[in-house]
Amino acid sequence: xxxxxxxxxxxxxxxxxxxxxxxxxxxxxxxxxxxxxxxxxxxxxxxxxxxxxxxxxxxxxxxxxxxxxxxxxxxxxxxxxxxxxxxxxxxxxxxxxxxxxxxxxxx
Amino acid sequence: xxxxxxxxxxxxxxxxxxxxxxxxxxxxxxxxxxxxxxxxxxxxxxxxxxxxxxxxxxxxxxxxxxxxxxxxxxxxxxxxxxxxxxxxxxxxxxxxxxxxxxxxxxxxxxxxxxx
Numbered sequence: 001x002x003x004x005x006x007x008x009x010x011x012x013x014x015x016x017x018x019x020x021x022x023x024x025x026x027x028x029x030x031x032x033x034x035x036x037x038x039x040x041x042x043x044x045x046x047x048x049x050x051x052x053x054x055x056x057x058x059x060x061x062x063x064x065x066x067x068x069x070x071x072x073x074x075x076x077x078x079x080x081x082x083x084x085x086x087x088x089x090x091x092x093x094x095x096x097x098x099x100x101x102x103x104x105x106x107x
Numbered sequence: 108x109x110x111x112x113x114x115x116x117x118x119x120x121x122x123x124x125x126x127x128x129x130x131x132x133x134x135x136x137x138x139x140x141x142x143x144x145x146x147x148x149x150x151x152x153x154x155x156x157x158x159x160x161x162x163x164x165x166x167x168x169x170x171x172x173x174x175x176x177x178x179x180x181x182x183x184x185x186x187x188x189x190x191x192x193x194x195x196x197x198x199x200x201x202x203x204x205x206x207x208x209x210x211x212x213x214x215x216x217x218x219x220x221x222x
Contacts (some may be wrong), residue, residue, distance in 0.1 A: 034208060035154075043202055043212040044152065087152055091207045094140075094166050094193070096154040 001089050002026050006099025014063065014107045017078045021102045023088035025069040032092035035064055035073045038101075039084045080106060109133035109211060111203045116216030123193050125218070129186040129203030129213055137161075137181040138205050143188050145199035145217075155201070156188065171197075193220045 014104055023033065028037050031051040036044040037038040043082035046055050048064040061076045075082055083106055108113040123124070133148050143155040154196040156177040157166045185205055198220050205211040 036209075043215055044209075045212070046208065046210045049208050049210070089152070091211065093167050093207070094154075094157065096157075097139075098152040098154070101151045 001095055002029060002076035002093055002097050004088055004090055004097050004099040006088050009100060010103045010105070012105045012107050013078050015078055019075045019078050019082075019104065021073045021086055021088075021098050022093060023071040023073070025071070025090055028069060030083060031055060031066055032070050032090055033064075033066065034089045034091065035062075036087045037082075037084045038087065040060065044087065060090045078106070079102075111205065111211055111217040113201065113203050113212035113213040114158060116201065116218045118219045119193055120219065120221055120222050121194060124189070124191045127188040127190065127201055127203075127216060127218070129188075131184045131186065131203075131205075132181045133158065134205075134211075136179075136184040139177060141186045141206075142204045143186075144202045144204050144209065144212075145197075145218075146202070147196075150199075153199075158186070167200065180197065192217070193218075195220050 005024040006020055031052045035048040039046050045056050047062050051066040053063045063074050065072045088104045090097055095097040110132055114128045119125050140159055142157045143195040145153050145155050155168050157177055173216045174192045178187045200215040200217050202215045
């Protein structure tokens with residue numbers, strides 16, 4: 001199975017800050033990586049697919065990038081409504097695997 | 108409206124069975140691979156199973172293989188998960204999701220396995 005190592009596990013930042021989360025795949029997954037946002041008590045929501053493509057309707061302050069097996073998710077200017085847990089997920093191979101999650105909080 | 112709605116969760120004793128359903132609407136259900144993903148209380152996300160558009164291919168996580176069975180009825184726009192020999196560690200919210208991209212999720216249905 002492909003392991004997805006996500007960091008940090010939690011993050012505290014101020015409104016307006018630039019925030020980044022990283023995900024390292026244990027083997028080549030090309031760009032078959034998604035980023036999800038999950039708010040408490042809600043289902044995950046797809047934000048970015050294929051490592052860097054923004055899902056329609058998702059604000060442009062969210063972005064993703066890749067460098068080999070290293071993936072980065074960035075919020076350019078943190079907003080209060082961005083408080084959530086974020087997950088990366090690879091779909092290059094079954095079983096699909098997720099990162100451990102990053103819980104984002106406002107300072 | 109494009110949506111997925113799960114049902115069938117509940118409290119079941121260890122060793123028991125449960126059948127989850129997922130009703131799809133607002134899109135051409137038969138055109139998509141479908142999946143089940145679960146989330147144990149306070150934990151992360153775990154892929155459980157996938158089924159191809161025509162049901163020719165079915166895949167399972169090792170943790171549920173030989174106990175769970177995924178199926179679909181394209182005429183009813185519905186996805187199912189038959190869960191047998193349930194264990195405490197199967198306690199989770201079960202989500203129905205669409206496509207390899209997991210681009211659409213239902214609201215989830217809670218399965219609790221406890222005596």
